[in-house]
Amino acid sequence: MHDIRLIRENPQAFDAGLARRGLAPLSEQILAADASVRALQTEIQASLARRNEASKLIGQAMASGDKDKAEALKAEVAELKTALPAKEEAEREQLAALQDMLAALPNLPVADVPDGMDEDGNVEIARWGTPRTFDFAPQEHADFAPALGLDFETAAKMSGARFAFLKGQMARLERALGQFMIDRQTIDAGYTECATPLMVRDDAAFGTTQLPKFRDDLFQTTDGRWLISTSEMSLTNAVREEILPEADLPIRMTALTPCFRSEAGSAGRDTRGYIRQHQFWKVELVSIVRPEDSDAELERKTRAAETILEALELPYRKMLLCAGDMGFAARKTYDLEVWLPGQNSYREISSCSNCGDFQARRMNTRFRREGAKGNEFVHTLNGSGLAVGRTLVAILENYQQADGSVDIPAALLPYMGGITRLSP
RNA sequence: GGAGAGUUGGCUGAGUGGUCGAAAGCGUCGCACUCGAAAUGCGAAGUGCCGGCAACGGUACCGAGGGUUCGAAUCCCUCACUCUCCUCCA
Structure with missing residues (x-):
């Protein structure tokens, strides 16, 4: 606002x-x-x-x-x-x-956000890792992963398109990824682990700007609540209508939750595979900070997300989004795009945004500066650290072998209960 | 699902339809005392909006929204939330 x-x-x-x-x-x-x-x-x-x-x-x-x-x-x-x-x-x-x-008006870009109307205006800031050279033609995960337990047909029987039913080693791998990520964010990056409601009221959805403009992107329950499309909604609203002591800041929260998206506007996009689902797991990173700290916090948060990709040895590039491609609430956003050899392209796997006081105004979240009278709006930031489903896709495509099996990255082995490779 | 009790400023907590933006305490800020601090004493201080260069004036706000009244923190209704008891339940 x-x-x-x-x-x-x-x-x-x-x-x-x-x-x-x-x-x-x-x-x-x-x-x-x-x-x-x-x-x-x-x-x-x-x-x-x-x-x-x-x-x-x-x-x-x-x-x-x-x-x-x-x-x-x-x-x-x-x-x-x-x-x-x-x-x-x-x-x-x-x-x-x-x-x-x-x-209904989006947040405005800060000065160092580049001009541009769509993703073509985004600026590549950095690139990490070297895409692996294959001695065979790498496949898209949608083609070889069903044989490993990523089952779209079984899900379609009961739920329709954009759902998946994970079995055996594949389900284990996705669970391992979530555990690994939340451990890194809590133990290494200093975020407090939270388990939040997955349904919220109108007020909360308004606070983080999913309402009023994007109601079609959300699922609603019969009693009028909204399924969270990201735990940014439940984490950020933890401080709604609060007046926080300055000493409490920064507040850094993370949660591993399912996210629900109707994908109303994306008919025909990413219809194959596990990239765009109605339901997916994500580790979210939310920060509540003093205004003067939000620029540095965005860098810190993005770094926390990058660290996961590096630990999994997944090549990625870091994009600074242009003004026209940023989300509604953001004043500045970095996207991390992971390399997908099967698709021969980089795909978004994390988006880290500084919202300034835009959400804080809607939520009426303020803090009291020590010694000063009066309250000020806090700044809020959010980022994915990371989207678990898409990370699963990245691992499948980057670690695929000629025989259709997939190696498990070393960092995940402690979470895999002895499984070192997914085999058909 | 049923019954009851609550929701007041940064916090705790009083409050009779008009003199209530609201006692008191805590915390905060200023001053005095002190080498300094603590303790003590004195004093200041809510937020939004409107008007005004300003001083300042006006207005609204006691969970939210309606209503009664010349006048509502106070009476009535609806809703949200919290707590207690019963019921149900993983």
């Missing part, structure tokens, strides 16, 4: 930010609505002031036994009150319209 005061102070900068996001200028429309609301407020407040004054006088008149004066004042208040409801209604409606308008 944007701060209306900043828009008032510098509408040109606001429109320039929107333009970088590929949006038309809106400051004029917003400020007109804002001015109209404020004019109404002033008018209403003048009426209320007179009403309050008259009410006090009524009390005094009654006390002194001046019935006539009291009745005259009551008549005046009654008259004031006939005009008031319409004005208050207008004010409510206009304010709601203004807030709806603001709630």
Whole structure:
């Protein structure tokens, strides 16, 4: 949510930010609505002031036994009150319209985010690892993994497309990956392990910006709750409506949870394989920090995600997303893309974003600086560390052998109960 | 699912339909005392919004939203959440 005061102070900068996001200028429309609301407020407040004054006088008149004066004042208040409801209604409606308008606008990019409208504008920052050279033609996981226990047909029977049924060694490998990742993030990177609700209310979904704009991407329960599309939703909302002591910051939380996505807008994309599912496991990394610390925290968080890929010896590249390709809540985002030899391309496996105070405003999460009076909004960050399902895909494709088997990366062996290779 | 009790400022916690933005305590900040600190004493201090260059004035806020009333933290209704008991249950 944007701060209306900043828009008032510098509408040109606001429109320039929107333009970088590929949006038309809106400051004029917003400020007109804002001015109209404020004019109404002033008018209403003048009426209320007179009403309050008259009410006090009524009390005094009654006390002194001046019935006539009291009745005259009551008549005046009654008259004031006939005009008031319409004005208050207008004010409510206009304010709601203004807030709806603001709630639908994405966060704006910071200065060092490159221009660009889509993924072609993203800038490669770094590359790690060398893609393996194969002495055979590497296959896509969708072609050889079913023989190893990644079963789409069984899942389709009961659940339809975009689900998988993992069996035996394959299920074990996915579980091992989740355990390995959450251990690294808690033991090495200093995140606190959390187990969170997988369903949240409207308010929470609004706070992390899945609502109101992206409701079609979520699954909803029969009693009106939302299945989390990422544990960013449940972790970040842990501090909603809180006033945190400065000494508590930074707060770093992680969770290994299933994520549920309707994939409404992605018909036809990644329909084969395990890349894009309605349900997948992910280790999420959320940080709540002081404003001055969020830039450094984004670097730290991204590094925590990179470390997992390096431990698994999976080649990747680090992308700085351009203004037009960032998620709704982000002011700056790094994507990590893992090398998939079967697809001969890099694919997103982690996305780490600094949201600034954008989510904090929606959640009303503040902190109290030591010695200072007043509260400030915190900054929030989130990132995947990593998406477990896609990491499974990366391991299958990068560690595949000519005979259709897959070697287990050394870092995972302690989690595999003696299995060193997946075999058909 | 049933019954009851609650939700008040940074925290704990009083509160009679008008004098309540709200006692008291804790914590915070300033000053005094002190070489310094502690202790003590004195004092200050809620947040949003509107108007104003400002001083300041107005308005709203006692879980959320409605209602009654000239006037609501206080009375009524709905909802959310917390706690207790019963019921059910992995």
